[in-house]
Amino acid sequence: MNAPGTVVYAGQQEPVGICYRIVMWEADALPQSSLEEWKDARKDLMAAMRDAGIKGARGKLSGLEKELHELNCRVIEGPLATCPRRALTCTRANALALLLAAEEGVLGFRVGACSVEVLLQAGEECDLVAMQESWKRSTEGVEWCSDAICEAMMPAAAARLQAEYRAADTLSETIAEEEAVTDLELSPFHHVTVLAREAVEALQPAEGRVMVDATLGGGGHSELMLQAGAEVWGIDQDPAARAAAKRRLAPFGDKLHVVAGNFRNAVALLQERGVQSVDGLLADIGISSPQVDCAERGFSFLNEGPLDMRMNPAAERSAADIVNTAAESELADILWQYGEERASRAIARRIVQERSKAPITTTTQLADIIATVLPRKGKQHPATRSFQALRIAVNDELGALADLLHTGLSLLRSGGRFAIITFHSLEDRAVKRFFEQVTRPEIDRPEWPAPRPNPDYAAKLVFRKPITAGEAELSANPRSRSAKLRVIEKL
Ligand SMILES: C[S@@+](CC[C@H](N)C(=O)[O-])C[C@H]1O[C@@H](n2cnc3c(N)ncnc32)[C@H](O)[C@@H]1O
Structure with missing residues (x-):
């Protein structure tokens, strides 16, 4: 036997x-x-x-x-x-x-x-x-x-x-x-899509066109593109988001392809699947509401949860790893660079003092430590900026955005559009600078006698100024307050 x-x-x-x-x-x-x-x-x-x-x-x-x-x-x-x-x-x-x-x-x-x-x-x-x-x-x-x-x-x-x-x-x-579905992935997914009509109209999806939604999330933007008849490749690094989008978009059958991965690798992820070029590329940067609302994901200081903050739960470094192991100077730099936190040094010092007594493992524990350094003033919780900074560091959000910016255009056919929605100034600054760099036919420097052709010139601006949410959206969804949409078209 x-x-x-x-x-x-x-x-x-x-x-x-x-x-x-x-x-x-x-x-x-x-x-x-x-x-x-x-x-x-x-x-x-x-x-x-x-x-x-x-x-x-x-x-x-x-x-x-x-x-x-x-x-x-x-x-x-x-x-x-x-x-x-x-x-x-x-x-x-x-x-x-x-x-x-x-x-x-x-x-x-x-x-x-x-x-x-x-x-x-x-x-x-x-x-x-x-x-x-x-x-x-x-x-x-x-x-x-x-x-x-x-x-x-x-x-x-x-x-x-x-x-x-x-x-x-x-x-x-x-x-x-498909089957490694955890309870987390089966929980309801409520995310209100921001600048839905504006972003999708700018991308011009239609029958016979292929679009990439680099931040599939709950599938809100993708749904509109699919309704317009386009084929959509949806990328997300969060298994819960992919599972939710698959459920919501199941009626579109094989017009939707869900891809697990980081959008910084979008070109490779699509080429591996035989897709060389597409007509539109959208990135609605940042986190989804369920990521913030689910205490177990550890993004929010309002709910007690493990200090995690990984959009991709299989990623190596969680917020707890950074908080408990990074050098004091690294912690201070993270808080300053990604959170523009003026008390970055004092907070980093206090974190290091506290973790020498016991590891910092929960969101509320960290929020309480920060509150001892920065007493509450006004409406904003003193931990807001530090939590944003840690989240950006854990997910290397600015690095991933830079990689997407530098590779995204190569995926587009001539006339294809690249649309990015950002939610804070660090991201918007990166997008604005990159879009300026690739849409300027010439560059000029004071030391040059005349302007010279710009070797990066590859696109034109679709809107001169960023698109922001209108009155109706602002009152229906406060999260749209800080959203900015920028769009370019490949020449
Ligand atoms: C704001 S939500 C997108 C919401 C979506 N547009 C909708 O309407 O439902 C952002 C999504 O992008 C994902 N995401 C953020 N950064 C990513 C990255 N570097 N690679 C892949 N997915 C990412 C997050 O996991 C999240 O699900």
């Missing part, structure tokens, strides 16, 4: 895969007494299963297996359903899933709320402890809890995973993208 978790294809003697279940839950999600109780019950059931297996009592074995599965679910899913940090656990599982997708020997995997099931190529007998240790080492930033378990899956569950694997054929990308 093969070990539990071993999978044999019909008609094949040799096992082709071994299934493991990795369970990761918060150490504090269960009281210690319940954990002990569960471990004992589980041990008894496992022993009974072993006996039943040896005696060949198949009916009893499957009954015991069901019981064991229910016991696991009760323990794992029960308390976590009410555990406020549940989503964080999902994010960790997702990070592990991404790692697994890239790992050699992993045939397939499936991500659950707080466990990951993995189908490994059958080979030498696996050393579970060593394997788990190696995953722990390679998932830097994924905080494994001391009760993490890596175990062989029971035969019926293993067979289910194997069947999914066979049906999926090519697992890694498909499952990572």
